[in-house]
Amino acid sequence: xxxxxxxxxxxxxxxxxxxxxxxxxxxxxxxxxxxxxxxxxxxxxxxxxxxxxxxxxxxxxxxxxxxxxxxxxxxxxxxxxxxxxxxxxxxxxxxxxxxxxxxxxxxxxxxxxxxxxxxxxxxxxxxxxxxxxxxxxxxxxxxxxxxxxxxxxxxxxxxxxxxxxxxxxxxxxxxxxxxxxxxxx
Amino acid sequence: xxxxxxxxxxxxxxxxxxxxxxxxxxxxxxxxxxxxxxxxxxxxxxxxxxxxxxxxxxxxxxxxxxxxxxxxxxxxxxxxxxxxxxxxxxxxxxxxxxxxxxxxxxxxxxxxxxxxxxxxxxxxxxxxxxxxxxxxxxxxxxxxxxxxxxxxxxxxxxxxxxxxxxxxxxxxxxxxxxxxxxxxxxxxxxxxxxxxxxxxxxxxxxxxxxxxxxxxxxxxxxxxxxxxxxxxxxxxxxxxxxxxxxxxxxxxxxxxxxxxxxxxxxxxxxxxxxxxxxxxxxxxxxxxxxxxxxxxxxxxxxxxxxxxxxxxxxxxxxxxxxxxxxxxxxxxxxxxxxxxxxxxxxxxxxxxxxxxxxxxxxxxxxxxxxxxxxxxxxxxxxxxxxxxxxxxxxxxxxxxxxxxxxxxxxxxxxxxxxxxxxxxxxxxxxxxxxxxxxxxxxxxxxxxxxxxxxxxxxxxxxxxxxxxxxxxxxxxxxxxxxxxxxxxxxxxxxxxxxxxxxxxxxxxxxxxxxxxxxxxxxxxxxxxxxxxxxxxxxxxxxxxxxxxxxxxxxxxxxxxxxxxxxxxxxxxxxxxxxxxxxxxxxxxxxxxxxxxxxxxxxxxxxxxxxxxxxxxxxxxxxxxxxxxxxxxxxxxxxxxxxxxxxxxxxxxxxxxxxxxxxxxxxxxxxxxxxxxxx
Numbered sequence: 013x014x015x016x017x018x019x020x021x022x023x024x025x026x027x028x029x030x031x032x033x034x035x036x037x038x039x040x041x042x043x044x045x046x047x048x049x050x051x052x053x054x055x056x057x058x059x060x061x062x063x064x065x066x067x068x069x070x071x072x073x074x075x076x077x078x079x080x081x082x083x084x085x086x087x088x089x090x091x092x093x094x095x096x097x098x099x100x101x102x103x104x105x106x107x108x109x110x111x112x113x114x115x116x117x118x119x120x121x122x123x124x125x126x127x128x129x130x131x132x133x134x135x136x137x138x139x140x141x142x143x144x145x146x147x148x149x150x151x152x153x154x155x156x157x158x159x160x161x162x163x164x165x166x167x168x169x170x171x172x173x174x175x176x177x178x179x180x181x182x183x184x185x186x187x188x189x190x191x192x193x194x195x196x197x
Numbered sequence: 198x199x200x201x202x203x204x205x206x207x208x209x210x211x212x213x214x215x216x217x218x219x220x221x222x223x224x225x226x227x228x229x230x231x232x233x234x235x236x237x238x239x240x241x242x243x244x245x246x247x248x249x250x251x252x253x254x255x256x257x258x259x260x261x262x263x264x265x266x267x268x269x270x271x272x273x274x275x276x277x278x279x280x281x282x283x284x285x286x287x288x289x290x291x292x293x294x295x296x297x298x299x300x301x302x303x304x305x306x307x308x309x310x311x312x313x314x315x316x317x318x319x320x321x322x323x324x325x326x327x328x329x330x331x332x333x334x335x336x337x338x339x340x341x342x343x344x345x346x347x348x349x350x351x352x353x354x355x356x357x358x359x360x361x362x363x364x365x366x367x368x369x370x371x372x373x374x375x376x377x378x379x380x381x382x383x384x385x386x387x388x389x390x391x392x393x394x395x396x397x398x399x400x401x402x403x404x405x406x407x408x409x410x411x412x413x414x415x416x417x418x419x420x421x422x423x424x425x426x427x428x429x430x431x432x433x434x435x436x437x438x439x440x441x442x443x444x445x446x447x448x449x450x451x452x453x454x455x456x457x458x459x460x461x462x463x464x465x466x467x468x469x470x471x472x473x474x475x476x477x478x479x480x481x482x483x484x485x486x487x488x489x490x491x492x493x494x495x496x497x498x499x500x501x502x503x504x505x506x507x508x509x510x511x512x513x514x515x516x517x518x519x520x521x522x523x524x525x526x527x528x529x530x531x532x533x534x535x536x537x538x539x540x541x542x543x544x545x546x547x548x549x550x551x552x553x554x555x556x557x558x559x560x561x562x563x564x565x566x567x568x569x570x571x572x573x574x575x576x577x578x579x580x581x582x583x584x585x586x587x588x589x590x591x592x593x594x595x596x597x598x599x600x601x602x603x604x605x606x607x608x609x610x611x612x613x614x615x616x617x618x619x620x621x622x623x624x625x626x627x628x629x630x631x632x633x634x635x636x637x638x639x640x641x642x643x644x645x646x647x648x649x650x651x652x653x654x655x656x657x658x659x660x661x662x663x664x665x666x667x668x669x670x671x672x673x674x675x676x677x678x679x680x681x682x683x684x685x686x687x688x689x690x691x692x693x694x695x696x697x698x699x700x701x702x703x704x705x706x707x708x709x710x711x712x713x714x715x716x717x718x719x720x721x722x723x724x725x726x727x728x729x730x731x732x733x734x735x736x737x738x739x740x741x742x743x744x745x746x747x748x749x750x751x752x753x754x755x756x757x758x759x760x761x762x763x764x765x766x767x768x769x770x771x772x773x774x775x776x777x778x779x780x781x782x783x784x785x786x787x788x789x790x791x792x793x794x795x796x797x798x799x800x801x802x803x804x805x806x807x808x809x810x811x812x813x814x815x816x817x818x819x820x821x822x823x824x825x826x827x828x829x830x831x832x833x834x835x836x837x838x839x840x841x842x843x844x845x846x847x848x849x850x851x852x853x854x855x856x857x858x859x860x861x862x863x864x865x866x867x868x869x870x871x872x873x874x875x
Contacts (some may be wrong), residue, residue, distance in 0.1 A: 094765050112768030119765045 032079060036167040039174055040085035046177045047086050051097065054086040055177065058096035058120070062113050062149060063139075064103025067163040068130040072100065074166045087173070093117075098125040098176060100169075101155075104136040105146045117153040123183035125176045128155045129169055131162045156183075201249035201257020205273055205329065207242030208287075211235050212322035219314025225305040229298055232314030236294035236321055243287035243325045250280035254705065258331070265334065269392045274331030277705040278466070282458045283328040285546060289451045289553050290321045292677045296557050297443035299671035300564060304441075308353055319346035320447070327455050333382040333392040340378065344371035347452060350444045351436045363435035370432040374419045378459075381415035384408055385467060394467075401467040409468060413475050416463040417482065424456025426516065427486040428826045430509045434493070437508070438501035438569060442560020445501060449508040450553035454545050457515055464523065465538060465707045476523030477628055483520050484635040486513025489826075491642045492794060495649070495787055496822055498780045499569045500559050503650055504552065507595060510639060511548040514610060515541045517632055521613040524625050533616045538707075539699035540609030546695070547602040547688055551594035554681035558588040561674060562654065565667035571653045571780040573661040580667040583675050585655040590682040592647035594689070597640045600738035602685050605692030607640060608723055608732060642787070649783045658774040692734050693723050781820065788822070795822040 047055045059072060075082045076089070090096050093116045105113055117124060128149040131137045139145050149155055156179055159172035215235005222228040246257045254277065262270035275283060297317070304310055323343030330336035348371065352364045386392050387400035401412070422429035433453070437445045464475070490510030497503040522537025561584045562577060563569055578585040594601035614636065617629030659665070669675055688695060724731030766772045788795055800819045806812035848859075 092765055111770050115763075115768040119762065119768075121760075 029078065033167060036080055036170060039167060039170040040080075040082065043087065043170065043174045043177060044085040046174065046180075050177065050180045054088055055098060055173075056090045056096045057087060057098050057100055057173075058090055058093045058116070059100045060102070060109075060113060060116055062101055062103045062109045062133070062152075063106035063145070064130065064132060068102040068132075071163045071166050071169060072102070072129065075169060080166050080170075082170070093119040094121070096120050098127060098173065099153075100127050100129055100173075101149045101153075102129045102133055104132045104139045104142075105149055105152045106144050107146055110146045110152055113149075113152050123180060125180065125183070126153060126155045127157045127159060127169075127172045127176050129159045129172065130164060131160060134158045134160065137162065199249070199255075199257065201246045201253075201255070201275065202259050204242045204244070204246030204249060205257055205259050205275070208239045208246060208325055209242070209322065211238030211240070211242050212318045212325070215239065216315040216318030216322070219318070220311045222311055222314075225310040228310040228314050229301055229305075232301075232310070232317055233294055233298040235314070235318050237291060239318065239321055239325070240287040240291035240294065243283050243290075246275055246329070247280040247284035247287060250275045251277060251284070257329070268334040269332045269390075271335050271338075272332040272393055273326070273329045273335065274394070275329040277702045278458070278461060279328040281542070281546075281699075281702050282455065283325055285454065285549050286321070286324045286328060286451050289447060289549055290324070292681060293443040293447050293450075293553065293557070294321075296446075296560070296674050296677040297441070299674050300441060300443055300560060303564065304353070313350070313353060316346045316349040317444070320350055320444070323347075324447075324451060324455060328458060331394045333386070333397070336382075337375065337378060341375060343452065343455070344368075344375065347371075347440075347444070347448060351440045353441055353444075354439065357439075359435075360439040363432075363439040366432040367436040370422055370429065374422045377415050377419035381412055381419060381463070384412050384415070394462075397467055401469075409471065412463065412468060413471060416460060417479065420456040420459035420463070421482065422456075423459070424453045424512045424515075425486075425509045426456075426482050426512060427489045427509060428830050430486065430490070431827055431831060433509055434497075434502050434505040437505035437556075438499060442501070442556055442563060445505075445560070446553040446556035449505060449556055450549040453508060453512060454549055457512070457519075457541070457545050460519065461538070461542070461703075461706075464519070465703065469707065470526045471523065473524055473527040473622065473624060476520045476525075476527060477624065478520075479516050479523055480520030480628060480632050483513045483516030483518075484632055486510065486516060487639040488513070488635055488642075489794070491639050491646060492787075492791055493822075495642060495646045496781075496784045496795060498571050500562065500571050500574070500650065500654060501556070501569050503571075503646070504555050504559060507555075507643065507646065508548070508552055510643060511544070511552070511595075514607060514636065514639065515544050515548070517541075517636055518544060518606075518610040518613055521610070521617050521629060521632070524617055524629065525613070525620065528620050528622060528625065530616075530620065533613065535700050535703060536609060536616065537613035538703045539696050540606055540613050542699040542702060543609060543692070543696050544603075544606035546699075547594070547606045547685075550681060550684045550688055551591045551601075551603060554587060554591040554678060554685065555595065557674070557678050557681065558584050558591060561670045561678070562667075564670060566663040568661075568663050571650070573663050574654045574659070575657050575664065575774060575777065576655075576659040577664055577667055578655040580664070581655075581669050583669045584678065585651075587678040587682040588655065589651055590685055592651045594685040596644035596647045598644070599732075600686075600689045600734040600741065602688035602692065605689055605696070605723060605734055607636070609692075609696055611636060612724070612730070645787070649780060653778070653780045653783065657777045658772075660774045660777065660779075690734050690738060696723065794825065796825065797822050 043055070047053075059069075061069060074080060082088075093099065099116065099120060101113070117126070126149075128134060132139060133149045133155075136142075136145055136148055146152060157172045157176045159168055161168055164172075212235060215231055215233075215238065219228045219231040219235065222231050250257045257273075257275040257280075259273040260270065262272075264271045294317070301310060301313065304313065319342060323339050323341075323346055326339030327336065327343060330339050348364060348368050351367055352360060354360050355364070382392070382397065383389070385397040385400045385404065387396055387403070391400070401409070404412070417426075418429065425433040437449050440448060464471075487510050490506050490508070490513055494503050494506035494510060497506055518537050518541030520537075522534045522541065525531075525537060526534035559569075561581065562574065565581065566574060566577075568574070590601070594603040597603040597607045599605075611633060614629045614633045617625050618633075620626060620629075722731040722733050764772070766776065769776075788797055798821050800817075802817045804814045804816075806814055
């Protein structure tokens with residue numbers, strides 16, 4: 013009863029949404045079409061934090077927010093690489109995360125799309141040379157697309173995902189039946 | 198001499214000869230071979246007699262009136278119902294004996310195999326004779342032979358205190374049943390010298406109602422305690438696991454079924470239709486047994502105890518069928534009652550098949566790993582592929598999954614119970630749907646229970662080094678298990694034919710049940726005459742197979758291929774068996790839901806580093822469930838008996854003078870009594 017009276021008294025307590033970023037919506041629609049054509053279902057994404065400062069994670073979380081709401085474009089985060097089409101890797105690869113990252117890559121079914129998000133994932137950023145760092149994501153697993161920025165904006169991440177999805181036909185052609193890729197990019 | 202009588206003779210000679218020769222054979226190896234030879238001969242004899250009796254419909258009979266003539270002599274007569282159970286005893290006995298020949302090899306030098314052989318053959322003889330006994334003396338003699346020999350078989354590994362404890366419980370409960378059987382039979386006998394079953398049949402018809410109720414209650418308690426009906430089941434989960442595994446298979450698969458045999462013999466054959474509350478009481482006993490059995494099985498970590506509790510559950514399911522039959526019979530619906538009795542009988546046969554299989558497979562596991570605790574097993578599917586496969590088949594049958602045999606009989610019991618809801622009487626119309634709910638819950642929990650039994654024992658990584666080097670064992674043991682697994686499949690697929698045979702068996706015994714209704718004799722469909730629903734195991738099997746084939750060929754057509762990879766463990770560097778699901782953990786949610794029944798006690802002790810409480814050195818967690826039935830029912834009883842015994846002990850004070858006084862008092866009393874009677 014208390015609950016209902018509270019609903020009645022309080023009313024709607026959210027603020028109006030700003031007009032959305034039309035560029036993000038356009039990219040999202042592109043992804044939706046491409047994924048629908050190539051996979052015929054939603055795109056499953058597994059996020060791997062290989063040692064990031066969590067700046068990129070904030071932006072990725074923004075993708076799932078009401079502003080960007082990527083699920084409407086047919087993309088969703090999954091809890092296991094076994095279910096994933098695409099890996100979203102952030103941060104320089106720390107020593108502790110090297111083997112887990114490799115294992116995640118191995119556990120992902122072919123064709124394994126990999127998007128490295130953020131400057132650190134490409135160049136190790138300010139962490140370069142640290143004793144705790146193995147190297148960029150590229151040094152550990154093959155990367156399809158790099159998304160620059162520190163941190164990149166959600167729209168940039170969406171563009172990166174779109175670029176990776178566009179590579180799907182090539183990757184399917186070049187991967188062997190047992191899931192190992194013959195051509196590395 | 199008919200073929201049936203010749204079969205009975207071969208049966209007796211085989212078992213007695215095999216047992217006696219094994220007992221005096223000088224070497225253990227030879228004793229094992231003689232035990233097997235005697236058991237094979239005896240079981241073949243029993244099978245011949247059973248098949249003869251079932252095929253011709255004429256009873257195979259034998260009389261030895263000279264033997265203990267004052268009690269009526271030995272009278273054997275095998276009718277259809279007895280023949281069905283004799284076939285069950287002989288078939289399972291034969292397979293268990295073959296399995297046991299290799300299983301008992303490791304007892305060589307540790308236990309007397311000659312004595313074991315004597316008891317094993319005596320056990321088979323006792324069970325076979327129970328099914329063909331045709332007077333009270335023979336029945337009780339065979340019943341006692343079965344109880345005593347199986348007691349010694351349970352006590353094979355008597356060097357452990359648990360086994361001795363189990364033996365004590367078993368002996369006490371078995372004789373409790375015997376004490377009740379004697380007055381039950383004598384109540385029915387028209388006069389003390391007429392004790393053949395034919396006389397009892399006549400005597401039961403002219404009994405007053407109160408005496409009939411007394412016979413019913415005595416039969417339910419006496420045979421119920423043999424069958425393992427809750428709350429008389431306490432001996433079962435203790436004794437069955439302690440026995441050697443092929444003996445467990447016989448005890449769980451066949452011996453407790455003789456309790457069902459006795460119940461059917463007295464209720465359906467002797468007494469006939471009774472008041473509706475008989476059926477209600479049997480239904481209640483069945484519901485409690487089925488639910489309590491499966492709930493205790495779920496929390497059990499001992500593989501063989503789990504199977505024993507599952508037997509309690511299945512006996513409950515059988516009683517649900519019998520109870521439905523009794524209720525429908527009392528309301529004058531013989532065709533529907535036949536479905537209840539027939540389904541109960543079919544489940545009896547089916548349970549014998551899959552439970553013997555499961556116990557033998559569990560026996561192979563125990564033989565290889567020397568532990569029954571599932572917390573120490575795991576990963577056995579790699580070393581024991583055959584055993585795992587047959588255990589999976591048995592588990593699926595026990596979980597009542599189509600198209601295996603457990604499904605067919607539980608389906609028919611559902612039909613019988615749902616038919617009860619159509620009866621006009623409010624008691625039956627409310628009671629039977631409740632029993633349907635209990636049976637549905639039981640089936641679901643049984644499925645969870647066998648997911649646990651199979652998954653924890655055979656899948657994932659080994660939980661201890663006991664499983665290293667485990668193999669499938671001797672080829673003969675493997676062959677026996679494969680035959681039983683095949684039996685589960687064949688019985689499942691041919692269930693419509695099998696249930697017809699069960700109907701005819703009951704119909705031949707019970708004069709109450711009228712002509713078999715049309716629709717009962719269907720060859721493809723499993724359905725009750727009430728026409729609620731029907732299902733065909735063969736079509737179901739075809740459907741399931743075609744689904745698998747279609748999915749597999751579609752995947753192949755799409756070019757998807759198999760990839761072998763490690764289990765995904767969140768990218769961990771080391772994966773150990775400590776990260777696996779344990780048997781206790783699997784049952785934990787249900788343990789919480791049903792905590793009223795289990796009353797779990799929990800003890801969590803964490804020891805930390807002396808410098809900082811954040812460095813945990815070890816965590817110990819123990820949890821026990823309180824055996825409710827033992828506490829509430831048996832503890833006061835055993836306490837009272839102990840008190841009484843201590844009180845009586847005063848008579849035996851140890852003084853010679855006192856004993857001389859007793860002697861003289863007895864003498865005086867005898868003289869007075871003699872004088873008085875003149």
